[in-house]
Amino acid sequence: MLCATSRLLAAREASALPAHPRGRAPAPRSRRRELHFPGHPELPPGDFLVGRFTKPSVPTGRRVILRKGRMPPAAGGGLAGSELRPRRGRCGSQAARAASRDVATEAATARSPKRPALPSSRRFEAAGRWALLALVTLTSFASRFHRLDQPPHICWDETHFGKMGSYYINRTFFFDVHPPLGKMLIGLAGYLSGYDGTFLFQKPGDNYEHHSYMGMRGFCAFLGSMLIPLAYLTVLELSRSLSAALLTAALLTFDTGCLTLSQYILLDPILMFFIMAAMLSMVKYNSCANRPFSAPWWFWLSLTGVNLAGALGVKFVGLFIILQVGWNTLSDLWHLFGDLSLSMVTLGKHLTARILCLIVLPLALYIATYAVHFMVLNKSGPGDGFFSSAFQARLSGNNLHNASIPEHLAYGSVITVKNLRMAIGYLHSHRHFYPEGVGARQQQVTTYLHKDYNNLWIIKKHNSNSDPLDPSLPVEFVRHGDIIRLEHKETSRNLHSHYHEAPLTRKHYQVTGYGINGSGDSNDFWRIEVINRKFGNRIKVLRSRIRLIHLITGCVLGSSGKVLPKWGWEQMEVTCTPYLKETLSSIWNVEDHINPKLPNISLEVLQPSFPEIMLESHMVMIRGNNGLKPKDNEFTSKPWHWPINFQGLRFSGANDTDFRVYLLGNPVVWWLNLLSIALYVLSASVFAVAVQRGAHLPVEVEGLSQVLLQGGGQLLFGWMMHYFPFFLMGRVLYFHHYFPAMLFSSMLTGLLWDTLLRLCAWSLASYPLARCVHVLGILSLLLGTAYSFYLFHPLAYGMVGPLAQDPRSPMAGLRWLESWDF
Secondary structure, eight states, X not given: OHHHHHHHHHHHHHHHSOOOTTSSOOOOOOOOOOOOOTTOTTSOTTEXXXXXXXXXXXXXXXEEEEEEEEOOOOTTOOOOOOOOOOOOSOOOOHHHHHHHHHHHHHHHHHTSTTGGGHHHHHHHHHHHHHHHHHHHHHHHHHHHHTTTTOSSBOOTTHHXXXXXXXXXXXXXXXXXXXXXXXXXXXXXXXXXTTXXXXXXXXXXXXXXXXXXXXXXXXXXXXHHHHHHHHHHHHHHHHHOOHHHHHHHHHHHHTOHHHHHHHTSSOSHHHHHHHHHHHHHHHHHHHHTTTSXXXXXXXXXXXXXXXHHHHHHHHOGGGHHHHHHHHHHHHHHHHHHHTOTTSOHHHHHHHHHHHHIIIIIHXXXXXXXHHHHHHHHOOBOOTTGGGSOHHHHTTSBTSXXXXXXXXXXXXXXXXXXXXXXXXXXXXXXXXXXXXOTTSSSSOEEEEEESSOXXXXXXXXEETTOOSOTTOTTSOOOBOBTTOEEEEEETTTOOEEEEEEEEOSSSTTSEEEEEESBTTBOOGGGOEEEEETTOOTTOBOBXXXXXXXXXXXXXXXXXXXEEEEOOGGGTTOEEEEEESOOOOOGGGOEEEEEEEOTTSOEEEGGGGOOOHHHHHHHHHHHHXXXXXXXXXXXXXXXXXXXXXXXXXXXXXXXXXXXTSOBEEEOOOHHHHHHHHHHHHHHHHHHHHHHHHHHTTOOOOHHHHHHHHIIIIIHHHHHHHHHHTTGGGGGOOSOXXXXXGHHHHHHHHHHHHHHHHHHXXXXXXXXXXXXXXXXXXXHHHHHHHHHHHHHHHHHHXXXXXXXXXXXXXXXXTTGGGOOSTTOOO
């Protein structure tokens, strides 16, 4: 194709040259003709390829040198063009000759006197693109803000995230398993909209009454509305097709699931906004690869880092988009490393830029989020008990705040001992005995979450009954490796263990209170050890992490976390485990410390540093995530349920008299997405094999194959990254966890069907109505999606009346699966 085109241009050049004055033909000179190929898949909107045809002095072949320029894209996106490649040898195939004629025609058109009319056409096309983007955005906002105030009561997880927004307004410390950015933004939206943080958010169904809740819902709806234009621009950047982008926007606009999640005070719309913004930014800076270190390149690269920090700052699943961007970055750097025209200095600049924008910048913003979080939440609240005593000492209103206690533990001190495992509490005992048949009938020892006098213990030497608080005796500090006794202050019984089995945990030993007035036996002896310390070191209050090892049996004091029956007052079981592995359930610290013979120091000296606070909060969040259990009467789901839209989730109401909102994806959209994933894998495999085997594809088909393999490949990878990791998680899972992956599957659906319909139109090019195939196909998908939304929209906007199981219900015929409980 290119050989024939070059010969044609060379012949025209030769005929146009004037005769040489000396009668001798001039030496061959390079002539250049600019040929415009709009819609190339690797170019940003408006770019085109310019082919420079060079006639060498020795006619052994032809070569094409490509550069990039700017021109308006074809209306409607057009068929993606094919990248020109140098070819050697004879150009005798029929396809090559036909393509060369097309190139020659384009060249003639480029020299046509009608070219000056292009600027007005360019402005018209640009205006059309902006108008379509505005239409998509307005439709998205209209659908998300419609009936936003309904229902005027708490729905589903609004009871959690609305309450946490109130905590920020009141500056009250709380604990949550997710990073703080999303809740901070919700609290900020409530504060700016006039909410005073006084509503209790106790349970779903409670009316908001006079409290201002629309600001928080409106903020989430705004970010949920932005998902559609972000997806539209991403697919447009990947496919160069307005119809593919428009189909993607329709799929997301008319999905009842995305609509429902966007209308309430939840973290999901905030998370999905940052994920989609990071995806668009990554695609945009990829398109600026031919202009490295330019202002647009730096802008999109930096914005990618900002959005990555936002995604991770809302939920830890934001790590998935970080991995996707990381893989894209490594692939990009590997490609640059193979470009021998780049110096090592330039490669170093590329690497440094990515480290700064995609690692340092997101990390700094993520840390800054926690700095603001800890600065705002400086009052004691319901989250105190999940953190260490040293952490609690920094919270105003906590009993440890501004307290003064002795720094080092000494014999005779009255102390409380707190378990480091989340939500276990303090070592506790009381005057009640274990019942008959539950080990030895001795005094119960448990853990208790609240402050209580029965949490107090006296630390004594194992071989002495003298009073350590006697003023005549010198102070003797407890050191790592000492053998001690712990005497319960209220009952004067010693902490004791023996070979009897624990009440609930098999193969663990029972822990009891034993003896009279501090006198007992050798089973009361414990060796105190400090984690990662040497023998002889003193033990610090709050800071030292200690273990108590029973001297006779060799077991370690700990808590199983199991709740005792009513005879144990539903407190936590304490056991002595023979397994010596260090776990948080067997590690303790000394919190309260009373000893009149020792000088007190302010706990401000013992308060942890910011890095220690960061580390502790992340450890607590990770443990909390892993320990999540389903609530009573709550529907959980499995990852394989999600793509098939197997089961929804009740957001509000359960009876026919209630205002009911049901989280369920539009089945037409979701099942089309599932079909599209299978079709994409099949079609992409066919094209990948053809390209790898060197098949000569027609120009149009080759361009579309590049769109399918490159653009579609990124979207499929995004879907996989946001879906398959959930199969490896041990925590409880819910239907809404799939929605970030659903965004990628919808974008893939839009790109795939546009490409397949263009291929069908190309294959039917000899028929008169071939051009209508693509238009009618896209229009059918748009109308079908819109009609399905018309059928299922009551799920999102709310419904009252008979349940779908009742034949009188207007939704009766729409209950296509028995598992749909609306």
